[in-house]
Amino acid sequence: MKVNHGANLYDLSSQYGFSKEDIMDFSSNINPFGSSKLAKEYIVNNIDKVSVYPDPEYLELKTSISNYCNCSIDNILLGSGATELISSFIKTINPKKALILSPAYSEYEKELSKIKCNITKYFSKKEYNFTINIDNLIEIINKNNYELIIICNPNNPTGFTFSKNEIEKILNNTNSFVMVDETYIEFTNTSIYSSTSLVDKYDNLFVIRGTSKFFSTPGIRLGYGLISNYKVMYEMNSNLDLWNINIFASMMGEVMFNDNKFIENTYSLMTKERDYLVNELSKFTDLKIYNSQGNFILCEIKSKSITAKEVREKLIHKRIIIRDCVSFDGLDEYFFRVCILKPEENKLLIDNLINIFK
Structure with missing residues (x-):
């Protein structure tokens, strides 16, 4: 990356007029299922x-x-x-x-x-x-x-x-x-x-x-x-x-x-949702999907019918944020990255991409 590290939700909410809580941030590679309940309870009980x-x-x-x-x-x-x-x-x-x-x-x-x-x-x-x-x-x-x-x-x-x-x-x-x-x-x-x-x-x-x-x-x-x-x-x-x-x-x-239960549950949930997204994204004839072991997936618009930035702009109006990858050295304007979110959000991303690439 040359400039930034992802979406600034504060700027986006101000620019587009919707609250940060309503944004589905597929540019942020943070576990969407939250942190260890045991650890949070420990903090609360020892405040x-x-x-x-x-x-x-x-x-x-x-x-x-x-x-x-x-x-x-x-x-x-x-x-x-x-x-x-x-x-x-x-x-x-x-x-x-x-x-x-x-x-x-x-x-x-x-x-x-x-x-x-x-x-x-x-x-x-x-x-x-x-x-x-x-x-x-x-x-x-x-x-x-x-x-x-x-x-x-x-x-x-x-x-x-x-x-x-x-x-x-x-x-x-x-x-x-x-x-x-x-x-x-x-x-x-x-x-x-x-x-x-x-x-x-x-x-x-x-x-x-x-x-x-x-x-x-x-x-x-x-x-x-x-x-x-x-x-x-x-x-x-x-x-x-x-x-x-x-x-x-x-x-x-x-x-x-x-917290082994948290660790095992998070790994299981994230792997399941990554598999879902890879499977669904691979159905798009316009896209090439690269194998990932991370909690994110690199996609290339192989048809070159639209740039990643244009896809990103279309999705922003649906309160969905993806990462166009032009700021990464070695990747051009047809690459974008999506991170793994919760099941309902992942499905919504796919539905909106279908409308863009139909």
Whole structure:
């Protein structure tokens, strides 16, 4: 992305004259089924802790994350959202040459540019359905001696996902730091795709996760990074503020990472609705639908009968917001992305797209 990160519901509601609550935001890749009920109840029942400082070591929160991610508690860094950790890690290792797997989240390039890093983009291509050949990638990395490789896994917006075994192959066959952004990993089968269990084994791996998307908690600003490289860990910790996680974010994390019923139910609901949307969107002769492991689906208007921006404008008047993808490097004006919402909203999206492409 070059400019924005999605729809601004405040601006849209003001511009079009309808309330934010009436907007169906298919541009926002946040779990629409809400956050852990157990975690929210825990906050409500302990609201008086607003007068208490958080534990500066965050021991209970880190224990919860350690169990959830199957990694050592000593290898956990906490941040006020994932973006803070992306910035801190890049500043700490200070690479001179970096490779970003693209299309990608704009913050990677933004943070690398701040340190005047030489940035190369490795583009997945639509001719190969945005899949990436791991052997070719490793060859390119070694040929150019990149100090940092940045991978969003699953990739936003294409939905392509490396398996844990493929990430391990990169780690075993290169000398680069590898930063894996797992913002959307919980929408996949984590036993196959997540790299968190590799952190204890490889000191050149940094895995980033947030709680905004899957756990539907963007308001608490809780992110965490996993790394076993003591030198990098120490320097990053030295630059993080004391009590950088507020007590309610910490408390929510302590509960929701252990709320297995919520986790399993969310994964099941999101997978079912993603399958529904993929199936229905694939019926459109005008569209090509790309396989996704994320909670979003990349669509291409292959007929070129209308641009993604024009589709977006038509849907806005129906209070439906999608993401046209022209701001993603490597994607043209015929790509758009839809995220997974609730069943009735997903059906309404399909009905409105039928009217546009009929």
